[in-house]
Amino acid sequence: MQLPGKMKAIMKAKPAEGAELVEVPVPKPGPRDVLVKVQMTSICGTDVHIYNWDSWAQGRIKPPLVFGHEFAGEVVAIGEMVTGFKPGDFISAESHIPCGVCFQCRTDMQHICGKLKILGVDTQGCFADYIALPEVCAWKNDKSMKPESACIQEPLGNAVYATLAEDITGRSVAVMGCGPAGCFTVGVASGAGAGKIIHVIKHEFRREISKKMGSHIIFKYDDPQLVDKVMKATDGVGVEVVMEMTGNQLAIDSGLKMLAKGGRFTAFGIPSGPIQIDLSNGIVFKGGRILGINGREMYKTWFKMAGLLNSGKLDPSPVITHKFPLKDFKQAFDVMRAKDRQSGKIILVP
Numbered sequence: 001m002q003l004p005g006k007m008k009a010i011m012k013a014k015p016a017e018g019a020e021l022v023e024v025p026v027p028k029p030g031p032r033d034v035l036v037k038v039q040m041t042s043i044c045g046t047d048v049h050i051y052n053w054d055s056w057a058q059g060r061i062k063p064p065l066v067f068g069h070e071f072a073g074e075v076v077a078i079g080e081m082v083t084g085f086k087p088g089d090f091i092s093a094e095s096h097i098p099c100g101v102c103f104q105c106r107t108d109m110q111h112i113c114g115k116l117k118i119l120g121v122d123t124q125g126c127f128a129d130y131i132a133l134p135e136v137c138a139w140k141n142d143k144s145m146k147p148e149s150a151c152i153q154e155p156l157g158n159a160v161y162a163t164l165a166e167d168i169t170g171r172s173v174a175v176m177g178c179g180p181a182g183c184f185t186v187g188v189a190s191g192a193g194a195g196k197i198i199h200v201i202k203h204e205f206r207r208e209i210s211k212k213m214g215s216h217i218i219f220k221y222d223d224p225q226l227v228d229k230v231m232k233a234t235d236g237v238g239v240e241v242v243m244e245m246t247g248n249q250l251a252i253d254s255g256l257k258m259l260a261k262g263g264r265f266t267a268f269g270i271p272s273g274p275i276q277i278d279l280s281n282g283i284v285f286k287g288g289r290i291l292g293i294n295g296r297e298m299y300k301t302w303f304k305m306a307g308l309l310n311s312g313k314l315d316p317s318p319v320i321t322h323k324f325p326l327k328d329f330k331q332a333f334d335v336m337r338a339k340d341r342q343s344g345k346i347i348l349v350p
Contacts, residue, residue, distance in 0.1 A: 003026055003035075003076065003077070003130075004026055004129075005025060005026060006023050006024065006025060006026065007023070007024060007025075007026045007128055007129035007130050008021060008022075008023060008128065008129055008326060008327070008350065009021075009022055009023075009024050009066045009127060009128035009129070010022075010066065010067065010068065010127035010128070010326065010329050011024070011063075011064055011065065011066050011067075012050055012051075012053075012061060012063045012064065012065045012066075012067055013063055013064045014063055014064075015053065015058065015063055016053055017051070017052055017053045018051065018053075018330075019050075019051055019067070019329065019330075019333075021326075021327055021329065024066070024128075026129070026130045027124065027130060027131065027132040028132065029077055029078065029079045029082075029132045030079050030132065031079040031080050031081040031082075032079050032081050032082060032134060032135050032136075033078075033079045033082070033132045033133060033134055033135065034075045034077070034078050034079070034082060034085050034089075034091070034132070034133050034135055034138050035075070035076050035077040035078070035130060035131075035132050035133075036071075036073040036074065036075055036076065036091060036093075036130065036131050036132075036133055036138075037073050037074045037076050037129065037130055038071050038072075038073040038126055038128060038129060038130060038131060038350050039071075039072055039073045039074065039147045039150075039151070039349075039350075040071065040072055040073075040147040040148060040150070040151040040347050040348070040349055041068050041070060041071035041072075041126050041127060041151055041326075041347070041348050041349075041350070042070040042071070042151050042152050042155070042320075042345055042346060042347045042348065043068075043070075043332060043333065043336055043345075043346045043347075043348065044068075044069065044070055044154075044155060045179070046069070046118075046120075046121065047067055047068055047069075047120075047127075047333075048333065048336060048337060050065075050067050050121075051333050051337075052337070060121065061121065065120075065124065065125070066120070066124045066125050066126075066127060066128050067120045067121070067125045067127055068120045068125040068126040068127030068128075068348075069093065069095040069118065069119040069120035069121065069125050069126060069154065070093075070095070070126070070151060070152060070154045070155060071092070071093055071126035071131070071151050072090070072091065072092045072093075072141065072147050072150030072151040072153070073090075073091065073131075074087075074088065074089070074090055074091075075087050075088065075089040075090075075091055075138075076130075078135075079135075082135045083135075084135060084138075084140075085135060085138055085140065089138075089140050090140070090141045090142075090143045090145070090150065091133075091138045091139055091140055091141060092138075092139045092141055092150050092151065092153045092154065093119060093126065093131075093133055093137050093138065093139070093154060094136075094137045094138075094139060094154065094157075094296065094298055094299070094302070095118055095119040095120065095137070095154050095295070096110070096111050096113070096116055096117075096118065096119075096137070096295050096296070096298065097113075097116065097117040097118065097119060097122070097123065097134055097136070097137055098110040098111075098113035098115075098116060098136065098298065099113050099114070099115040099116075100113075100136070102114035102115055110298040111294060111295045111296060111297050111298050112294055112295075119133070119137065127326065127329070127348065128350065129350045136298075139153070139299070139302050141153075142310075145309075148317065148320055148323075148347060149309065149316055149317065151347065152180075152316060152319075152320065152345055152347075153302070153305060154296070155180055155181060155184065155345070156184050156188075156305060156316050157295075157296035157301045157302060157305050158181055158184070158268065158293070158295065158296060159181055159184035159185040159187070159188045160188050160296070160301050160304055160305045160308070161293055161295070161296045161297055161301040162181075162185060162243060162245070162266050162268045162293040163185050163188040163189050163192065163243060163266075164188065164192060164301075164304055165266065165291055165293065166241075166264055166291070168189060168192055168193075168194045168240075168241055169192065169193040169194070170193065170194070170195045171194055171195050171240040171241055172194075172195050172196045172197075172198070172234050172237075172239045172240045172241070172260070173189045173194045173195070173196070173197050173198065173239065173240070173241045173242075173243060174198040174199075174200060174230060174239040174241070174242050174243065174255065174258060175189070175197070175198070175199050175200065175215075175243045175245060176200045176221070176242065176243065176244045176245055176246055176248075176251040176252075176254070176255050176269075177200070177201075177202070177244070177245035177246035177248075177251065177269060178199065178200075178201035178202055178203055178206040178207075178209075178210060179206075179245065179246070180319050180344055180345045181245045181268065181269075182199070182201075182243075182245040182246070183206060183209050183210060183213050183318075183319045183344060184213075184316060184319060185243050185245055186199050186210055186213040186214055186215050187213040187214055187314055187315065187316060187318075187319075188308065188314060189214070189243075190213065190214025190215075190313075190314075191214070191308050191311075191313035191314035192308070192313075194241075195240075196216050196217065196233065196234065197214060197215050197216050197217070198215070198216065198217045198218075198219065198230060198233060198239065199215035199217070199218050199219075200218075200219050200220070200221050200226065200251065200254070201218055201219070201220060201221065202220070202221050202222075202341075203340070203341040205340070205341060205342045205343075206341070206344065209318050209319055209321075209344055212318035213318055213319065217233055221248075221250065221251055221254070222250070226254055226258075227254055227257045227258050230258040231258065234258075234260070237260050238258050238259055238260030238261070238263065239258050239259060239260055239263065240260050240262075240263045240264070241263060241264050241266065242255040242256075242258065242259050242263065242264070242265045242266065243266045243268070244265065244266060244267050244268060244269050245268050245269050246269040247269030247270045247271040247272065247275075248269065248271075249271070249275050249276075251269070252269075252271075252275060252277060253277075253278070256277060256278060256281075256282030256283070256288075257282065259282065259286060259288050260286070261286045261287055261288070262286070262287050262288065263286065263288050263289075264288070264289050264291060265282075265283070265288055265289065265290045265291070266290075266291050266293055267290055267291065267292050267293065268293045316345075318344075319344045319345045320344060320345045320346075320347060321343050321344035321345065321346070322335055322343055322344075322345075322346040322347065323346075323347045323348075323349060324346065324347070324348055324349070325348070325349055326348045326349060326350045329348060332346050332348060
């Protein structure tokens with residue numbers, strides 16, 4: 001296959017708000033890389049931080065950078081040391097790039113590698129026509145999978161890992177947050193056979209998405225009677241599994257209060273700064289557990305996700321609400337950043 005010399009890409013070209021559509025050379029795959037023609041890519045909250053050039057981005061990102069890390073596409077070339085993939089394979093990407101030799105990597109914890117790099121954050125990303133991806137980060141899909149579903153497996157995998165880190169079959173679950181991560185989590189809990197699923201939301205637009213994903217009860221996060229209503233809905237027991245997907249202080253407080261004795265509080269959301277928790281009443285006296293979730297387990301989570309998707313018990317499509325050509329990325333970011341949050345997951349098509 002004859003590859004072009006140049007490609008379109010969205011680049012954080014300078015340390016300021018926004019991004020630019022530029023023309024750059026098509027990357028050359030290293031010896032252990034696969035070169036992928038991007039079919040679809042989706043926008044993550046991390047990409048919004050980079051686009052906004054907030055304090056986190058200013059301390060982490062080094063322009064010029066092609067960003068983006070959620071995508072699916074076709075392998076068009078491979079490095080000379082690649083053994084597990086070939087041109088024509090349809091792949092999605094695990095965005096965590098492990099070193100392979102640190103303590104964590106050698107004890108089955110690649111996803112929290114001690115020298116972890118993130119695709120599109122520490123390396124060139126996927127908001128482009130092509131991307132060179134380390135073979136260790138490539139996940140082979142069935143060619144029958146829809147590109148829309150394939151490209152959102154990285155964020156969907158967050159929900160799979162967070163939800164299924166411990167058994168939830170038949171157990172009551174409360175999901176705090178209605179962003180894509182929260183809505184995906186509702187779908188995973190439903191597909192995995194959870195009992196009563198309570199979804200605590202902020203934006204009304206996402207109420208219908210929540211219902212389609214499988215929630216049984218929906219409450220607003222700022223309802224002053226929220227905890228009382230959850231306790232009533234669980235016969236005074238509380239929720240056995242709280243999935244905190246926001247990092248918001250109010251959501252964390254409410255989640256710990258509604259947690260049942262002996263329950264699990266899963267912490268996935270990233271707070272914007274230090275938070276306080278009532279450790280004594282929220283965890284210690286309840287015999288509760290706090291479980292931190294970072295990314296996806298490589299590759300246990302991906303096999304679980306494939307099983308759920310292939311079984312038909314998990315359909316992520318209701319969360320996908322918008323699709324834009326790559327060249328219209330500014331409009332896509334404006335929709336995603338709107339205060340009224342009239343969107344779910346947004347896809348870009350090169």
